[in-house]
Amino acid sequence: MSRRAAFLVAGLVGFLGIALGAFGAHALKDVLQLHHSRMIWNTAVLYHLIHAPVLLWLAGRKTVSVLPMILFTCGILFFSGSLYALALSDISWLGMITPLGGLLLMAGWLWIALMLYRTEEPAL
Secondary structure (H helix, E strand, C coil), X not given: CCHHHHHHHHHHHHHHHHHHHHHHHCCCHXXXXXXXXXXXXXXXXXXXXXXXXXXXXXXXXXXXXXXXXHHHHHHHHHHHHHHHHHHHHCCHHHHHCHHHHHHHHHHHHHHHHHHHHHCCCCCC
């Protein structure tokens, strides 16, 4: 993956995190209150936005590895995406997708830990 593409992914993920957070707080306020799902939406936004800077950091490395970019991007999609959908629809089976996203996010963090452990001078 090129650095340019990685920066685009990181920027879009960050943008969407902010947009969905604001959208939930304002335009979807009544829907989220109706479903009693404001906390679910906020959890989705939190995990979404926590991982956006990680993608940005990965994009800024000398060599962009595709695997962690995929792990984090898919992790955000499955974890936060399933929570966004659950908060709006109240379809309970969507909650079964969330742990898959969590596992992908954890795999991304483990990949970073191992990558930095293997380098002599970890550049954070």
